Amino acid sequence: MPVRISTEANTMTAFLSGEIDHHSAAAIRDAIDTQIQINRPKLLKLDFSEVTFMDSSGVGLIMGRYKNALTFGGRTEVANMPAFAEKVMRLSGLEKIIRFYKEK
Amino acid sequence: MPVRISTEANTMTAFLSGEIDHHSAAAIRDAIDTQIQINRPKLLKLDFSEVTFMDSSGVGLIMGRYKNALTFGGRTEVANMPAFAEKVMRLSGLEKIIRFYKEK
Amino acid sequence: MQVINEMKLVIDALSVNEGYCRVAVATFVSQLDPTIEELNDVKTSVSEAVTNCIVHAYPKKRGKIYITARLYADGLSRVTIKDRGIGIEDVKKAREPLFTTAGGERSGLGFSVMESFSDKLTVRSKPGWGTSVTIEKRIAGKGK
Amino acid sequence: MQVINEMKLVIDALSVNEGYCRVAVATFVSQLDPTIEELNDVKTSVSEAVTNCIVHAYPKKRGKIYITARLYADGLSRVTIKDRGIGIEDVKKAREPLFTTAGGERSGLGFSVMESFSDKLTVRSKPGWGTSVTIEKRIAGKGK
Ligand SMILES: Nc1ncnc2c1ncn2[C@@H]1O[C@H](COP(=O)(O)OP(=O)(O)O)[C@@H](O)[C@H]1O
Numbered sequence A, B: 001m002p003v004r005i006s007t008e009a010n011t012m013t014a015f016l017s018g019e020i021d022h023h024s025a026a027a028i029r030d031a032i033d034t035q036i037q038i039n040r041p042k043l044l045k046l047d048f049s050e051v052t053f054m055d056s057s058g059v060g061l062i063m064g065r066y067k068n069a070l071t072f073g074g075r076t077e078v079a080n081m082p083a084f085a086e087k088v089m090r091l092s093g094l095e096k097i098i099r100f101y102k103e104k
Numbered sequence C, D: 001m002q003v004i005n006e007m008k009l010v011i012d013a014l015s016v017n018e019g020y021c022r023v024a025v026a027t028f029v030s031q032l033d034p035t036i037e038e039l040n041d042v043k044t045s046v047s048e049a050v051t052n053c054i055v056h057a058y059p060k061k062r063g064k065i066y067i068t069a070r071l072y073a074d075g076l077s078r079v080t081i082k083d084r085g086i087g088i089e090d091v092k093k094a095r096e097p098l099f100t101t102a103g104g105e106r107s108g109l110g111f112s113v114m115e116s117f118s119d120k121l122t123v124r125s126k127p128g129w130g131t132s133v134t135i136e137k138r139i140a141g142k143g144k
């Protein structure tokens, strides 16, 4: 499974991995949304450190989770976007509405 | 380079690596033959432990080196043929004229 | 300029083939000894074009994706991704950032990504005829 | 039996493409979740057929290799490797172990390998028309 989810207090973290495209995004989306529904997190953290490829489907995936988390009053943050995916992110303008940051 | 060659006393060892097909065999052949010419070994040892793929071009490669070494009075042995390549070797009947063995 | 190698791939427009198509093209382009970044650029733009064939081109029937990749002696790679699907009414509009006709989670950034990840993007389309996208990417490569 | 996925690859008959062709087919067949050994069998037999197109089919001109791979719902993979080269006079003789018309270091084991690494091998050829080799391999897979 290209996503592993862990919950701690009010924070839910989804660790995405592998190649993110239109095909793989479907399963990732379903897995995260199911857990948002159950946990209703105050903070949804999407961790991209293990992602090896990403096209614009990744933008839709982040945007969709952002909206879904918001439905339950949660906010979304994106951690550890790999360098190769930053070009796609800049095109998207997502950084204007979502916090992106790196952890060591 | 898919082959590394070392010489010690009368023994010359060629460590083959990577995928052996008709394309890659050409460079391997040239490299080994140049060294046979120079070193005229009594024993030519072909080590296949690092080989990841092999088709029937590997049979021609062994046969050709066997003949070339023989020109200079040397004999040929084949070490550490990987399990996946044994099916090809059995078809070739090479084991009747060349010693095959495994090292730990 | 001389074509030094060429491949054509025809494959079912199924989402399970997305990864296969971009890897098939990227591996072929690897012969030009690209940097990791150049290869990722090719992979990403091919992925967008292939996904469009799967998501947009064939809403009703099962169709095919037609890919041609050409490598030139001077380091140019030219990849064409074509479908015989419904086509695009207004290509200029379709190429605008964030424009999408699809629901779901399409971002409308496919063409923008193809444009900014390549050196030249050509889109040819006609309703009922299909769509052809050509991505040119100059590979300077590791050696240079 | 239903075809669940199909790909066609047309590529220059250059020896630099040997590795590409067998990997392109093997990666496609991977969808049937083969064991490592099954996948190596497919890779090896495709490698033999592709090499034959490069070594034997086009002695005078630069030609193409035409590959079709079909995956079936019951786990069968069927790969056809075709050329439009000189063809084979006597196919029965060509299929005999150790028979080769080539000098150099061809072992004459290509067809023997294809036969013993697959479940069924079909060779069609006509001088002046070209050669078509179909390799069928049933993938039992990791799951079974
Ligand atoms: N191959 C195609 N066939 C038909 N329509 C297409 C094709 N490619 C793109 N389009 C149209 O162009 C629009 C913009 O495409 P794109 O920029 O890739 O964004 P997205 O795929 O996210 O919608 C699509 O929403 C679709 O209407």
Ligand SMILES: Nc1ncnc2c1ncn2[C@@H]1O[C@H](COP(=O)(O)OP(=O)(O)O)[C@@H](O)[C@H]1O
Residues within 6 Å of the ligand: D048, D052, D053, D055, D056, D057, D083, D085, D086, D087, D088, D094, D095, D099, D100, D101, D102, D106, D107, D108, D109, D110, D111, D112, D131
């Ligand atoms: N695609 C082809 N086009 C023309 N001749 C072929 C082709 N494939 C095989 N042959 C003929 O069949 C012979 C036997 O082929 P094979 O068993 O693969 O052994 P090898 O390739 O080592 O010669 C070849 O030497 C050649 O004469």
